[in-house]
Amino acid sequence: MFCTKKGYAVVRERCCAMEDEQTIVLEFTLKGSDFNAAGETSSKIKKVLQQIGVKSDIIRRIAISSYEAEMNVIIHAYQGKVRATIYPDRTELVVEDEGPGIADIGLAMQEGYSTAPDHVREMGFGAGMGLPNMARCSDKFDIQSAVEEGTKITMTIFHNA
Numbered sequence: 001m002f003c004t005k006k007g008y009a010v011v012r013e014r015c016c017a018m019e020d021e022q023t024i025v026l027e028f029t030l031k032g033s034d035f036n037a038a039g040e041t042s043s044k045i046k047k048v049l050q051q052i053g054v055k056s057d058i059i060r061r062i063a064i065s066s067y068e069a070e071m072n073v074i075i076h077a078y079q080g081k082v083r084a085t086i087y088p089d090r091t092e093l094v095v096e097d098e099g100p101g102i103a104d105i106g107l108a109m110q111e112g113y114s115t116a117p118d119h120v121r122e123m124g125f126g127a128g129m130g131l132p133n134m135a136r137c138s139d140k141f142d143i144q145s146a147v148e149e150g151t152k153i154t155m156t157i158f159h160n161a
């Protein structure tokens with residue numbers, strides 16, 4: 001389904017709204033272990049950013065950040081949601097899940113650290129690069145996690161950086 005306003009085609013995925021004429025909000029839900037849906041959320045966000053003319057190197061950073069966060073929910077958590085709020089000057093991504101949480105965030109942030117099981121590594125994931133890539137690609141990065149509850153990642157990418 002699509003809605004169009006002021007030339008912006010907005011993907012309606014479960015929930016999406018044009019908050020005002022300057023802001024696009026896209027919301028998606030994610031299911032743990034749903035590898036068939038891998039990458040769908042980030043490619044929909046990418047499409048909208050392309051439609052509104054955000055610079056391609058900025059889109060690339062937003063797409064990497066959202067893809068890595070989306071995949072972490074699918075790989076490591078039970079369920080979650082992604083909210084992308086696209087302002088004229090920046091995109092904010094909030095990816096929140098219900099899952100096992102992360103006991104040692106400092107360790108999880110280290111390049112190469114991964115607890116991905118073998119069957120996930122066989123699909124090409126589990127290099128332990130997702131969190132470091134998110135931190136590198138975003139201008140602001142925040143991670144909050146509670147063991148046996150879940151994890152929330154908030155990222156901001158400025159469009160004119």
Ligand SMILES: Nc1ncnc2c1ncn2[C@@H]1O[C@H](COP(=O)(O)OP(=O)(O)OP(=O)(O)O)[C@@H](O)[C@H]1O
Nearest residue numbers: 072076101108114115116125126127128129130131
């Ligand atoms: N949403 C999450 N819930 C629970 N644990 C997580 C979550 N995200 C990351 N982790 C933990 O942090 C580790 C590092 O995450 P990171 O994304 O850097 O690597 P990875 O997902 O294991 O591999 P890659 O992202 O390279 O495919 C994970 O292996 C996992 O232990």
Ligand SMILES: [Mg+2]
Nearest residue numbers: 071072130131
């Ligand atoms: Mg990852």
